[in-house]
Amino acid sequence: MRFFAQMISLWISVCMAFHSTAGEVTVEEPIDSNTIQRFNQNPEQNDTKDNEVKALKKVFLSNRSITCNDGSQAGFYLRKSQSSKKWIIFLEGGWYCYDSHTCRNRWLKQRHFMTSSKWPETRDVGGILSPNPKENPFWHNANHVFVPYCTSDSWSGTKPPSPSQLFSFMGSFVVRQVVRDLVPLGLENSTDLLLAGSSAGGTGVMINLDYVKELLHEELKLTHINVRGVSDSGWFLDRTPYMPTNKPAVEAIRKGMELWRGKVPRRCREEYLNEPWRCYFGYRLYPSLTTELFVFQWLFDEAQMDVDNVGAPVTKQQWDYIHKMGDGLRQSFENVSAVFAPSCISHAVLTKKDWQKVEIDDTSIAEALHCWEQKTSRRRLRRLKRLKSAGRFADSPGGMRKKKRRNGGMGLRNTPPEVNDVGKKKRRRARKNRRGRKDKDRAHAHSQSQNENRATHHPNKRTSAQDRPARSVQQSPRRPGKRHCSHRRLERCSWPQCNHSCPRLHNPFTGEEMDFIELLKSFGLDMNSVADALGIDMQTLNNMDHSELLNLLTQQSNY
Numbered sequence: 001m002r003f004f005a006q007m008i009s010l011w012i013s014v015c016m017a018f019h020s021t022a023g024e025v026t027v028e029e030p031i032d033s034n035t036i037q038r039f040n041q042n043p044e045q046n047d048t049k050d051n052e053v054k055a056l057k058k059v060f061l062s063n064r065s066i067t068c069n070d071g072s073q074a075g076f077y078l079r080k081s082q083s084s085k086k087w088i089i090f091l092e093g094g095w096y097c098y099d100s101h102t103c104r105n106r107w108l109k110q111r112h113f114m115t116s117s118k119w120p121e122t123r124d125v126g127g128i129l130s131p132n133p134k135e136n137p138f139w140h141n142a143n144h145v146f147v148p149y150c151t152s153d154s155w156s157g158t159k160p161p162s163p164s165q166l167f168s169f170m171g172s173f174v175v176r177q178v179v180r181d182l183v184p185l186g187l188e189n190s191t192d193l194l195l196a197g198s199s200a201g202g203t204g205v206m207i208n209l210d211y212v213k214e215l216l217h218e219e220l221k222l223t224h225i226n227v228r229g230v231s232d233s234g235w236f237l238d239r240t241p242y243m244p245t246n247k248p249a250v251e252a253i254r255k256g257m258e259l260w261r262g263k264v265p266r267r268c269r270e271e272y273l274n275e276p277w278r279c280y281f282g283y284r285l286y287p288s289l290t291t292e293l294f295v296f297q298w299l300f301d302e303a304q305m306d307v308d309n310v311g312a313p314v315t316k317q318q319w320d321y322i323h324k325m326g327d328g329l330r331q332s333f334e335n336v337s338a339v340f341a342p343s344c345i346s347h348a349v350l351t352k353k354d355w356q357k358v359e360i361d362d363t364s365i366a367e368a369l370h371c372w373e374q375k376t377s378r379r380r381l382r383r384l385k386r387l388k389s390a391g392r393f394a395d396s397p398g399g400m401r402k403k404k405r406r407n408g409g410m411g412l413r414n415t416p417p418e419v420n421d422v423g424k425k426k427r428r429r430a431r432k433n434r435r436g437r438k439d440k441d442r443a444h445a446h447s448q449s450q451n452e453n454r455a456t457h458h459p460n461k462r463t464s465a466q467d468r469p470a471r472s473v474q475q476s477p478r479r480p481g482k483r484h485c486s487h488r489r490l491e492r493c494s495w496p497q498c499n500h501s502c503p504r505l506h507n508p509f510t511g512e513e514m515d516f517i518e519l520l521k522s523f524g525l526d527m528n529s530v531a532d533a534l535g536i537d538m539q540t541l542n543n544m545d546h547s548e549l550l551n552l553l554t555q556q557s558n559y
């Protein structure tokens with residue numbers, strides 16, 4: 001038992017070591033130590049002066065009664081771009097607290113997640129919010145909004161301050177007020193809004209996405225703004241932990257939702273009337289969303305491993321559990337139309353400086369996201385054009401949208417809001433709804449190979465590297481010469497760190513990079529037990545090279 005505890009604490013320190021080197025906005029680190037990033041001062045880039053101009057600037061919300069946990073004003077950081085009509089609103093992550101004990105603890109140890117009192121005037125955030133074209137080739141020029149997480153409620157709370165309670169939880173209000181306040185700052189004339197977020201912020205995206213679209217399109221009548229969501233590392237599974245844990249995800253969310261007076265999307269809530277907290281879990285919430293969503297999730301997400309309390313794999317049971325975790329996650333993406341899921345042990349990606357290094361089949365997450373965004377805009381444009389030329393383009397798309405919503409059921413995400421209601425379309429939609437998301441996915445993934453579709457739609461069929469075709473098969477026949485744009489990218493190899501593009505893990509003691517096997521050895525792992533678990537002898541294990549060993553470990557998932 002003591003050994004286990006040691007392993008887990010080592011594991012956590014490894015994860016933290018990785019985090020701090022990755023320069024991410026992490027859960028564990030105090031804000032000012034790791035989010036103020038310096039850009040590469042490349043001489044050829046010559047942007048030294050721009051750096052000062054381009055920092056994100058603090059703006060407090062106009063509604064002073066919408067606050068952080070401690071009653072301090074909530075707000076956001078903004079960098080406007082004169083030349084772009086694209087906006088990104090990014091919700092920061094950082095776990096949550098769910099009862100008086102955990103919230104008191106958070107106040108003592110992670111106060112920066114509960115108050116705005118020490119917010120600096122400016123911030124620099126990397127990855128998708130970087131103004132540096134090298135670090136952020138597709139969105140460097142967009143209007144950037146970083147919303148610090150100071151409500152500890154997965155961005156879902158609607159609980160104002162009260163005399164009887166120490167903290168308020170107003171995350172849901174914060175998101176909407178940010179949107180409202182951005183409208184006069186330029187959002188009203190934008191064409192695209194990407195609501196993005198990592199970790200608890202990724203969950204926050206899913207929870208708030210439809211409400212944000214509703215606010216812009218219906219309440220504010222800004223129907224020309226195309227709203228989309230990107231959820232990074234916020235897609236969790238409500239499964240049974242490996243060992244009893246002091247961070248039980250399910251129990252915590254259940255309690256938390258009550259404490260925060262958590263607000264989840266209406267239609268999901270209707271689906272889970274008795275257990276509305278289930279709507280914090282992506283795969284349960286997703287089917288009821290109407291706004292387009294791109295999901296990024298590491299197959300071996302550290303936060304998931306943490307709540308599952310599985311620790312570093314030592315025993316056969318742990319290896320198996322971790323394998324199943326990857327499989328379970330892969331299966332939970334069965335009906336998701338846009339997903340990127342590499343086989344790595346890591347957490348969050350979007351605001352990491354080196355986010356472009358993360359690849360599946362030689363496509364980086366940035367490229368995949370860009371491709372998805374382009375494609376969904378093109379589809380929208382085509383429809384607008386079609387409707388215009390057919391003379392059915394109404395002046396008040398808002399009205400049509402309302403009509404549609406009343407009729408609408410599930411799986412409408414790919415139905416353009418501008419499409420008017422005519423009998424034929426209605427029927428088609430009704431049929432679509434009945435058949436569920438699968439149709440939609442098929443349409444969405446029309447350019448993907450049959451093979452991939454089949455594999456991803458049948459959970460019982462193994463999706464191993466072996467029975468998959470080579471990557472060339474995935475090339476779209478429709479657009480020769482253009483790089484293929486697949487919206488579903490699930491890493492085929494099933495073992496953590498099985499492919500080259502995973503973020504490197506770092507030895508917590510020396511800071512040196514290490515691969516997974518070295519990592520295991522550095523834990524003082526008894527390689528005998530590994531050999532046992534794998535059913536081979538020690539000599540074979542020692543003589544095996546890393547790729548061979550990884551290969552073997554990978555195949556363990558296929559029995």
Ligand SMILES: *[C@@H]1O[C@H](CO)[C@@H](O)[C@H](O)[C@H]1NC(C)=O
Nearest residue numbers: 042043044045046047048049
């Ligand atoms: C940097 O920019 C300044 C002013 O725009 C220009 O004069 C200078 O030559 C540039 N330096 C490099 C290395 O490109």
Ligand SMILES: *[C@@H]1O[C@H](CO)[C@@H](O)[C@H](O)[C@H]1NC(C)=O
Nearest residue numbers: 062063064065066160173177
């Ligand atoms: C400020 O926000 C609170 C909470 O959402 C709301 O009740 C109130 O009406 C808002 N005030 C203004 C002036 O918008």
Ligand SMILES: *[C@@H]1O[C@H](CO)[C@@H](O)[C@H](O)[C@H]1NC(C)=O
Nearest residue numbers: 182183184185186187188189
């Ligand atoms: C949006 O565009 C209109 C028309 O060009 C302009 O009058 C308005 O000031 C713009 N709004 C913002 C916030 O820039």
Ligand SMILES: *[C@@H]1O[C@H](CO)[C@@H](O)[C@H](O)[C@H]1NC(C)=O
Nearest residue numbers: 283331332333334335436437
């Ligand atoms: C995907 O959709 C099918 C048909 O609606 C459903 O039976 C299945 O449970 C869904 N899978 C997931 C993971 O939600």
Ligand SMILES: *[C@@H]1O[C@H](CO)[C@@H](O)[C@H](O)[C@H]1NC(C)=O
Nearest residue numbers: 360361362465491492493499
């Ligand atoms: C590893 O990555 C390469 C390049 O991205 C890819 O071609 C290969 O299929 C991947 N291997 C597995 C087992 O997923």
